[in-house]
Amino acid sequence: MRVFENVGEIIGNTPLVKLNKLSLGLKAEIVAKLEFLNPSGSIKDRTALGLLLSAEEKGLISKGATVIEASSGNTGIALAMLCATRNYSLILIMPEGIREEKKRLLKFLGARLVFTSTMQEAREKAKEISKQIPNSFFSAQFENSANSQIHKSTTAQEIWRDTEGKVDIIVAGVGTGGTISGLAQGLKEKKKEIKIVAVEPATFPHKIEGIGAGFTPPLLQKELVDEIVKVEEKDAFLMMRRLAQEEGILAGVSSGAIVWASVEVGKVEKGKLIVAILPDGAQRYLSI
Template identity: 40%
Template sequence: MASQGWLGDALSAIGNTPLVKLNKLTGASDADVYVKLEFYNPTGSYKDRMALAMIEGAEKEGLLRPGDTVVEYTGGSTGSSLAFVCAVKGYKLRVVTSDAFSDEKINTMKAFGADLTIVPSEGGKTTPDLIPRMMKIAEEMGKAPRTYRTDQFHNRHMLKGYNKMGEEILTQLGGNVDAFVASFGTAGCSMGVAEVLKAAKDTTAAVILVEPAESPTVSKGLSGTHDIEGIGSGFVPPLLRKALYDEVLTVSTEEARAMARRLAKEEGIFSGASTGANVAASLAVARRLGPGKRVVTVAVDSGLKYLSTEVYS
């Protein structure tokens, strides 16, 4: 009998995620909204794509060798994905994270065997100084011998991981995409997908970015405190390229959380606040574009990562 499914190691299960259409949150006079279900990746997040691309990029360039240690600062999504990839490939991982991020992510990194340094936050919130403080500690750790810093905010290898997501979207919709909507932290996902969409012949997709209304760094030059995990780091991410996006919308923490809850209850899509932000912004774009058009956005990760947080409790 012919065998079916994935027959490689656990890394071969990354990518090729489903794309589904919203049916209840959109109205008759709106464009269709499609959501890429990235919680189908092994750790329940699109970050698996970039973690694999960062590690394989470093291996190819001879920057990372068997027995080396990987170091990264992370809100816990990248850390969980890196911990997973490092477990499969046999690298040690040291992670700098914070209590601003969910216990589920911290416990996932531990489950995959990562060594954690936890930086205290102000009341569990992402303040503009938090990520830079974490980056500094990771930079110091990276000075140890046989240590490789993935340094996600400056890592260009990761774009390759997200190029694949862009290719999957084009294939799934036969190239018919009018807008791609994505919130951003490092901007790896949005820029990686945008590279492919903007280069595609016969596709004229607008790329629309989303940031927290409390921290509109790119749209208004202001940074503030918010509680949408993974986005709105308080500074302009170095990977962001003006030529690859058309507009930046804002969504508040409360709107993002409320939309995540509605997505679960009304569409059966179980996710977190950054996905809520993606969908809230996508619905605004769908209203503007009208019937016959197609908006694509991303369910970044699984709601299981946020059960203990204010998104669901």
């Protein structure tokens, strides 16, 4: 029987899908990697799995432990899913402006929530709480190299395999810096001329959840990033809707920003294959 032991085993191997209508008239071809098809609905399933596996392998987390993390939502949701399968408790510290859909889902999964004003404050609060609670593990997604390593060993390898090495450009958002740094490490080892394009909000504060934390994340390897594209909120929201209505792809607002940036890159990069990383789904943003 082809039966998986738990939901953690079905993380990854997400598909690449052509953006047919949105690529019309461009010099390049755009394909989207649908990371929202991971079991909890986002690319952060990979991150959460990497953080927990690394901690377990190093003996940093023990049975019945409390996991503590600062998250804008998706890493928290992924951790809550995986903690449920491993019998860990979870405390999440997050900015209070996070969308209600994410808060409800986290509570439904059994996470305890603590709110702060900003993501930087959430990081500091998470460190503080982890020192106060016995048998706790601060997973530290913004600093923990296991975050970028999981993308180097899985996401990057999948893209290389599925494009048969023909990928030319990666377009990805910058939140913790783990995804884009891991992708850059894994793919530039195979093809050093691959171009890495980072996507950030044009303003701060902003409403493009999941990217643009308001500080330079320690994991971000800026020397591996070849170009930065800044996206306005209105363009991200519009492209999110266009993805749904023109391509039938139910992706979230950061995906909208990433595809908008991919289209801009595709206007000038003749004959190139662009892979856009779509982090999460539209269902978490329907209150927009």
